[in-house]
Amino acid sequence: xxxxxxxxxxxxxxxxxxxxxxxxxxxxxxxxxxxxxxxxxxxxxxxxxxxxxxxxxxxxxxxxxxxxxxxxxxxxxxxxxxxxxxxxxxxxxxxxxxxxxxxxxxxxxxxxxxxxxxxxxxxxxxxxxxxxxxxxxxxxxxxxxxxxxxxxxxxxxxxxxxxxxxxxxxxxxxxxxxxxxxxxxxxxxxxxxxxxxxxxxxxxxxxxxxxxxxxxxxxxxxx
Numbered sequence: 001x002x003x004x005x006x007x008x009x010x011x012x013x014x015x016x017x018x019x020x021x022x023x024x025x026x027x028x029x030x031x032x033x034x035x036x037x038x039x040x041x042x043x044x045x046x047x048x049x050x051x052x053x054x055x056x057x058x059x060x061x062x063x064x065x066x067x068x069x070x071x072x073x074x075x076x077x078x079x080x081x082x083x084x085x086x087x088x089x090x091x092x093x094x095x096x097x098x099x100x101x102x103x104x105x106x107x108x109x110x111x112x113x114x115x116x117x118x119x120x121x122x123x124x125x126x127x128x129x130x131x132x133x134x135x136x137x138x139x140x141x142x143x144x145x146x147x148x149x150x151x152x153x154x155x156x157x158x159x160x161x162x163x164x165x166x167x168x169x170x171x172x173x174x175x176x177x178x179x180x181x182x183x184x185x186x187x188x189x190x191x192x193x194x195x196x197x198x199x200x201x202x203x204x205x206x207x208x209x210x211x212x213x214x215x216x217x218x219x220x221x222x223x
Contacts, residue, residue, distance in 0.1 A: 010044075010052040016061065024065045032061065034117065040064055040079050072143045074107070074114040107138040116146050125159035130166050176202050 011019070013029055021027050035041055036051070041060055043051045053061070060082075067073045067081070109127075113120040126149055127133040132142035149159060176199050177184065183195035 008055075010054055011058060013051045013053070016053050016058055019058065020062060020065070023062070024069060027065065031117075035061070035064060035075075038075055038079070040075060040082065068115070072115055072140055074111040075117075076114060077111070107143065109138065112138050112143055112146060115143055116150055118146075118150060122146075122150070122153070122159065126162075129159055129163045131159065131162050172206060 013032055016032065017027055017029055032041075032051075036043060041057060041064070043053060043057060045051055064078055064082075067078050068075070073081075107115065109120050109123050112132075113123045123132070123138075123146060126146055131149060132138060132145050149162060152162070153159075179202075180195040180199055183191045183198075186192065
C-alpha cells in the first residue's frame with residue numbers, strides 16, 4: 001500500500017484522488033471538496049487558489065475515508081474524533097483498528113443520512129417502503145442497504161421502486177421460515193440456532209441463484 005513517502009512535499013487534489021482511488025474506488029474530487037466544506041480537512045492553497053495536500057493531509061484523508069467506508073461512521077462523529085485528538089494512524093498500521101465493523105452501532109435518521117451523504121428524506125423514503133429500519137432502529141446493515149439504494153438511485157431507481165423487491169424478499173423469508181418452523185418452535189436453543197444457520201445458508205443459495213438467473217436474462221439484452 002502507498003504510504004505517501006514519495007519524497008514530495010505536496011500534492012494536487014487530482015494526484016490525491018489518483019493515489020487513493022485504488023483503496024476507495026468511489027473517491028472523487030467533489031467528495032474531497034465536500035469533506036473540506038464540512039471542515040474535516042483544512043488545506044493550504046496556492047496563490048492561484050489551487051488546493052495542496054501535504055503528506056499528513058493525505059494520511060488524514062485516508063483515515064477519514066476508512067472510518068466512513070469501513071466503520072460507517074457519520075461525518076460529524078469522525079470530526080469529533082479528529083477534534084478530540086484521536087491519533088491518525090499512518091498507512092499500513094490502520095488494519096487492526098479498522099478491521100472490526102461496529103455491528104452494535106445504532107444510527108439516528110440524520111446520522112445515517114450523514115454517513116452516506118444524502119438528504120434525510122431519502123432515508124425516510126427507504127424506511128417508508130420497509131427497506132431499512134425493520135428492527136425499529138437503524139443499524140450497520142441498514143447503512144449498507146442505503147448505500148446500495150443510493151447507487152440504484154443514480155439510475156433513476158428510486159426507493160419507491162424497491163417496494164416490490166422488498167415484498168419478494170418477505171415472501172422468500174416466509175417460505176424459509178415455514179420450512180424451518182418445526183425447529184424454530186422446538187424450544188430447544190441448539191435446534192433453533194441450527195435452524196437460523198440453515199436459514200442463512202438458504203438465503204446465500206437464494207442470492208446466488210437469483211444472480212445467475214439475472215445473468216441469463218441480461219445476456220438477452222444485447223441483440
